[in-house]
Amino acid sequence: MKNVYIETLGCQMNKSDSERIAGILSHFGYIETNNEKNADLLIINTCSIRQLSADKAYSQLGVWGKRKKTNPEIKIAICGCVAQQDKEKIKKRAPYIDLIFGTHNIYELPELIKRVENGEKVCSITNKPYIADQNNFKIIRKPSVNAWIPIIEGCNNFCTYCVVPFTRGRERSRNPEEILKEAQNIIKEGFKEITLLGQNVDSYGKDLNDNNITLANLLRKMNSLEGDFRIRFVTSYPSDITDDLIDAVGECEKVCKYFHIPMQSGNSRILKEMNRHYTKEQYYEIVSKIRSRFPDVAITSDFIAGFPGETEEEFQDTLNAIEELKLDYSNTAAYSPREFTKAGKMIDKFLPEEVKYERLERLNEKNREMCLKSNEKFINKKMRVLVENKTEKNGKITLNSRADNNKIVHFESDKINIGDFAYVKVTKAQTWCLYGEPV
Ligand code: SF4
Numbered sequence: 358m359k360n361v362y363i364e365t366l367g368c369q370m371n372k373s374d375s376e377r378i379a380g381i382l383s384h385f386g387y388i389e390t391n392n393e394k395n396a397d398l399l400i401i402n403t404c405s406i407r408q409l410s411a412d413k414a415y416s417q418l419g420v421w422g423k424r425k426k427t428n429p430e431i432k433i434a435i436c437g438c439v440a441q442q443d444k445e446k447i448k449k450r451a452p453y454i455d456l457i458f459g460t461h462n463i464y465e466l467p468e469l470i471k472r473v474e475n476g477e478k479v480c481s482i483t484n485k486p487y488i489a490d491q492n493n494f495k496i497i498r499k500p501s502v503n504a505w506i507p508i509i510e511g512c513n514n515f516c517t518y519c520v521v522p523f524t525r526g527r528e529r530s531r532n533p534e535e536i537l538k539e540a541q542n543i544i545k546e547g548f549k550e551i552t553l554l555g556q557n558v559d560s561y562g563k564d565l566n567d568n569n570i571t572l573a574n575l576l577r578k579m580n581s582l583e584g585d586f587r588i589r590f591v592t593s594y595p596s597d598i599t600d601d602l603i604d605a606v607g608e609c610e611k612v613c614k615y616f617h618i619p620m621q622s623g624n625s626r627i628l629k630e631m632n633r634h635y636t637k638e639q640y641y642e643i644v645s646k647i648r649s650r651f652p653d654v655a656i657t658s659d660f661i662a663g664f665p666g667e668t669e670e671e672f673q674d675t676l677n678a679i680e681e682l683k684l685d686y687s688n689t690a691a692y693s694p695r696e697f698t699k700a701g702k703m704i705d706k707f708l709p710e711e712v713k714y715e716r717l718e719r720l721n722e723k724n725r726e727m728c729l730k731s732n733e734k735f736i737n738k739k740m741r742v743l744v745e746n747k748t749e750k751n752g753k754i755t756l757n758s759r760a761d762n763n764k765i766v767h768f769e770s771d772k773i774n775i776g777d778f779a780y781v782k783v784t785k786a787q788t789w790c791l792y793g794e795p796v
Pocket residue numbers: 512513514515516519520521522556557594
């Protein structure tokens with residue numbers, strides 16, 4: 358047996374890919390280890406959404422490269438979006454690497470790893486997407502209460518700032534029967550929460566030429582599976598959220614009343630520049646529709662500060678949107694130019710770094726303010742939560758849980774366990790979490 362250590366950067370899709378990689382390698386004698394120092398094979402699964410993420414990958418490779426100098430037997434591999442995009446650069450910067458494989462080459466691993474073990478340096482990058490359902494390798498999920506199922510990969514939207522359509526290809530939906538089979542296994546294994554995953558999850562089924570295959574119908578089928586579990590889905594594209602999807606969320610008691618809908622900017626001109634297919638007003642309409650249907654829903658978003666050409670007034674529209682829409686939480690980032698993208702070529706419109714980061718700071722401040730307000734709404738309310746883990750200090754057990762609307766809730770109890778659903782009355786709100794007591 359050999360040990361493999363997998364370092365995963367970036368989004369949940371990468372984490373899910375890493376579970377698949379661990380599953381495939383387990384058929385070839387590799388056991389996943391959390392201790393990189395014991396590893397025979399080191400893999401970094403990379404993200405290229407921002408320069409910072411890509412830099413992190415190169416810096417980790419540098420550390421591993423030094424280790425390989427003293428122990429040449431160690432094999433080093435890189436995969437994910439940086440590998441898909443930058444193979445020549447990787448070969449130049451880290452010539453000691455044994456294996457480079459792209460986002461579409463995961464299922465070639467059995468062959469690739471054999472060649473690497475025979476001493477070959479291997480690079481396999483293709484632009485032709487794989488069909489995940491054709492492969493029967495098991496998936497090794499980390500022990501947890503939450504499991505993730507990718508249901509659609511890739512994206513057709515070509516937002517001008519984003520590399521995903523280049524690194525992950527066009528949208529490919531998985532067969533619903535395969536997804537349901539995977540979900541049944543997950544429930545049998547004891548997981549209590551299943552998150553359906555896609556870069557643009559509500560596009561699910563559009564490429565399958567069958568009007569009945571939609572995210573809404575998949576949620577209905579998942580909801581009818583036997584078992585004590587709940588369902589989430591991320592990430593939603595604003596204009597792809599249909600009335601039928603909102604109806605399905607309402608009908609299905611196992612589906613959490615939670616939507617993650619990146620707005621990116623609160624200004625319609627900037628949204629157009631970003632090639633987002635909705636206006637500020639349309640986004641407001643979707644949020645209002647969801648809020649009027651589900652009073653305790655949480656709606657979270659993503660925003661970019663300092664997109665090329667963004668004026669101070671246009672940035673103010675973003676701050677206003679976060680406040681007016683009462684967004685429960687937002688992921689924020691300063692604009693980071695990416696190779697291949699349209700916005701990455703708008704060099705004459707790039708804003709100075711200090712302007713971008715000053716705006717990001719104000720964006721974060723607004724986010725903190727709105728998170729606290731959002732959390733305060735739940736004081737004295739009863740929420741259903743799922744216990745994810747626990748901490749013990751001075752004989753007191755604190756359970757760390759997540760409500761159906763994704764709020765983090767801490768409470769004390771020695772009768773409730775990890776993986777239990779419980780009801781909690783909220784007693785205190787802070788910016789990033791709630792405190793409560795079991796009821
Ligand atoms: S919707 Fe836009 S931001 Fe999201 S993955 Fe597709 S191109 Fe990227």
